[in-house]
Amino acid sequence: NAGVTQTPKFQVLKTGQSMTLQCAQDMNHEYMSWYRQDPGMGLRLIHYSVGAGITDQGEVPNGYNVSRSTTEDFPLRLLSAAPSQTSVYFCASSSDSTGKPEAFFGQGTRLTVV
Amino acid sequence: AQRVTQPEKLLSVFKGAPVELKCNYSYSGSPELFWYVQYSRQRLQLLLRHISRESIKGFTADLNKGETSFHLKKPFAQEEDSAMYYCALNSGGSNYKLTFGKGTLLTVNP
Numbered sequence: 345n346a347g348v349t350q351t352p353k354f355q356v357l358k359t360g361q362s363m364t365l366q367c368a369q370d371m372n373h374e375y376m377s378w379y380r381q382d383p384g385m386g387l388r389l390i391h392y393s394v395g396a397g398i399t400d401q402g403e404v405p406n407g408y409n410v411s412r413s414t415t416e417d418f419p420l421r422l423l424s425a426a427p428s429q430t431s432v433y434f435c436a437s438s439s440d441s442t443g444k445p446e447a448f449f450g451q452g453t454r455l456t457v458v
Numbered sequence: 459a460q461r462v463t464q465p466e467k468l469l470s471v472f473k474g475a476p477v478e479l480k481c482n483y484s485y486s487g488s489p490e491l492f493w494y495v496q497y498s499r500q501r502l503q504l505l506l507r508h509i510s511r512e513s514i515k516g517f518t519a520d521l522n523k524g525e526t527s528f529h530l531k532k533p534f535a536q537e538e539d540s541a542m543y544y545c546a547l548n549s550g551g552s553n554y555k556l557t558f559g560k561g562t563l564l565t566v567n568p
Contacts, residue, residue: 374552375552375553375554376554377554377555377556379556379558384467384560385560386462386464386544386558386559386560386561387502387544387556387558388558389555389556389557392554392555393554394554402555403557434501434502436502436553436554436556438552438553438554439552440552444507444510445490445492445507445509445548445552445553446492446504446507446553447494447504447553447554447556449501449502449503450501451501452501
């Protein structure tokens with residue numbers, strides 16, 4: 345059971361480049377979220393989705409786009425990378441059906457923007 | 459707006475000593491609180507949730523609404539407890555809008 349899978353694990357971008365961080369889950373969870381983890385800042389919510397076709401902004405959405413065309417996938421797009429977006433990005437999924445509230449996290453993508 | 463505060467960035471104890479990781483929150487509604495843990499080179503995972511009133515790996519946490527606290531405790535620390543611990547507050551229906559504290563790095567020395 346793979347759970348939540350993120351690709352790539354590491355990425356280096358030049359300022360101004362665009363890229364997509366991939367996130368896929370195989371648990372049929374309706375909810376998915378993206379967080380960024382910065383030293384001394386904890387994890388902060390970027391965007392989230394409550395189902396296919398429905399997304400909303402979190403605490404730090406600027407510079408990022410998301411879409412949710414399927415239940416399984418929730419890609420995060422950086423439109424024009426900036427050094428301030430250097431961070432570790434985590435995708436998470438959760439569901440009402442488990443009966444026990446819990447977010448399941450991917451292993452993270454470490455992004456460096458130079 | 460909700461907020462989660464973990465006052466200690468670093469906490470170092472010796473094996474067998476008691477451990478308490480502090481967490482305070484502010485939230486206008488009825489809080490739903492969690493502790494997540496990240497061991498070295500592993501993904502973030504749930505340690506325990508306040509509604510279950512459970513003990514996981516010897517850790518417990520009690521929600522104190524009067525003091526708006528959810529401190530994590532263990533009577534006898536083990537070296538394998540060394541990790542980053544995050545307190546989190548759920549403001550979404552099913553854990554899709556978590557507000558995290560800044561985390562406490564616990565080191566248990568032999």
